[in-house]
Amino acid sequence: MSWKKHAYDDIPGTYVFDGKTAHSAFGLNKLLYSLNREANRQEHARDPAAYADTFGLSVDQKKALVEENFLDLLRLGANIYYLAKLAVPKGFTMQDTGAAFQGITTAEFQDKLDAKALDLDEKLVKAGGFWRG
Amino acid sequence: MSNKLEQTPYWQRFFAGYEPVKEWLAKVDPDIAIVVYNDHGLNFFLDTVPTIALGCADEYENADEGWGLQTLATFEGDAALSWHLAESLVEQEFDLTTCQEMLVDHGFVVPMALMWRHLPEWPVRAIPLAINTVQHPIPSARRLYKLGRALRNAIVTYPEDVKVVVFGTGGMSHQLQGERAGFIDVDFDLQCMNSIIDNPDWLAGMTTTEIMERGGTEGVEVIMWLTMRGALSDTVNVVHKHYHVPVSNTGAGVLILEDAR
Numbered sequence: 001m002s003w004k005k006h007a008y009d010d011i012p013g014t015y016v017f018d019g020k021t022a023h024s025a026f027g028l029n030k031l032l033y034s035l036n037r038e039a040n041r042q043e044h045a046r047d048p049a050a051y052a053d054t055f056g057l058s059v060d061q062k063k064a065l066v067e068e069n070f071l072d073l074l075r076l077g078a079n080i081y082y083l084a085k086l087a088v089p090k091g092f093t094m095q096d097t098g099a100a101f102q103g104i105t106t107a108e109f110q111d112k113l114d115a116k117a118l119d120l121d122e123k124l125v126k127a128g129g130f131w132r133g
Numbered sequence: 134m135s136n137k138l139e140q141t142p143y144w145q146r147f148f149a150g151y152e153p154v155k156e157w158l159a160k161v162d163p164d165i166a167i168v169v170y171n172d173h174g175l176n177f178f179l180d181t182v183p184t185i186a187l188g189c190a191d192e193y194e195n196a197d198e199g200w201g202l203q204t205l206a207t208f209e210g211d212a213a214l215s216w217h218l219a220e221s222l223v224e225q226e227f228d229l230t231t232c233q234e235m236l237v238d239h240g241f242v243v244p245m246a247l248m249w250r251h252l253p254e255w256p257v258r259a260i261p262l263a264i265n266t267v268q269h270p271i272p273s274a275r276r277l278y279k280l281g282r283a284l285r286n287a288i289v290t291y292p293e294d295v296k297v298v299v300f301g302t303g304g305m306s307h308q309l310q311g312e313r314a315g316f317i318d319v320d321f322d323l324q325c326m327n328s329i330i331d332n333p334d335w336l337a338g339m340t341t342t343e344i345m346e347r348g349g350t351e352g353v354e355v356i357m358w359l360t361m362r363g364a365l366s367d368t369v370n371v372v373h374k375h376y377h378v379p380v381s382n383t384g385a386g387v388l389i390l391e392d393a394r
Binding site for chain 1: 146149150153173174175178179196197198199200201267268269270308309310311312313314315317319320323324326327340341342345346350351371373374375376377378379381382384
């Protein structure tokens with residue numbers, strides 16, 4: 001069995017969720033999907049390791065889950081939207097997870113986002129026809 | 134929207150840009166909203182991933198996506214119109230999945246709330262059209278543009294006289310995952326919006342990889358705007374064009390387009 005290469009494999013810092021990933025991390029994402037239900041969130045919170053075992057996670061996936069290591073979870077196949085079902089109820093925002101992926105603080109991550117707005121008005125004028133309030 | 138942040142400096146400009154949309158919708162008074170969106174793991178898990186799924190039910194419920202947020206009121210559907218759309222689209226070789234029970238997640242609910250949360254009840258019947266943008270392979274930009282063309286044919290051949298608005302949804306450039314998280318490209322977003330108006334072939338001609346390179350992995354959602362565009366006439370009137378950044382990790386745009394008369 002060999003998985004073919006894709007053009008998107010070369011985008012830096014990016015883990016495109018495709019068949020190869022979905023196949024290798026089906027149990028992990030099934031666990032994350034189960035967190036849609038409050039009863040499952042509570043069961044997971046009581047004993048994350050035991051909860052991981054019921055979904056047949058690999059040793060590495062289980063370790064990353066218990067440690068809440070978001071970058072490792074992503075590398076081990078978690079889909080980002082499913083990962084949000086773990087992170088958001090615990091009080092993490094998508095800025096927190098983005099910062100964790102980059103190994104910077106949330107404030108630093110937010111500053112980078114805010115910087116996108118610095119020359120926004122100028123760009124809207126140039127592009128033409130945009131509502132400007 | 135759950136926590137009354139709308140008037141804070143961070144959010145004010147984003148929400149203010151929707152006021153003209155609300156006014157336009159009140160004036161046009163549509164009967165039906167077809168919402169082209171992607172499910173983020175509420176109705177569909179990875180055991181079964183339909184590329185194109187059409188709601189064909191009398192009503193649609195919102196539910197907990199894992200965040201414990203308050204769910205919104207039930208959305209009334211229009212099963213007869215849905216099944217007409219299904220028949221017509223399949224006849225036009227879009228072999229979609231029909232759903233008689235379908236939970237709708239934030240991808241559907243947030244646009245509906247942005248338009249109509251100020252009203253006591255939803256003023257339209259809604260039809261969800263869910264596109265897989267979560268697990269690759271996803272449909273190409275060109276395919277979704279063609280889906281819009283076919284959707285137009287389907288709508289205009291419905292025997293009943295109903296007024297339909299099509300919402301093409303999805304964040305503009307953004308990437309939530311990986312070391313590249315936080316990626317936003319304002320220039321690309323503005324180019325996409327102008328392309329959708331005047332030259333949809335430009336965006337429709339891009340590969341999925343090119344869109345992810347220029348707009349981020351989750352920014353690929355912008356291809357769903359092309360289904361809305363395809364449902365319109367070749368040339369369109371621009372009623373409103375608004376863009377804001379950042380909205381959470383995302384560039385956010387809104388266009389009102391009408392058939393050119």
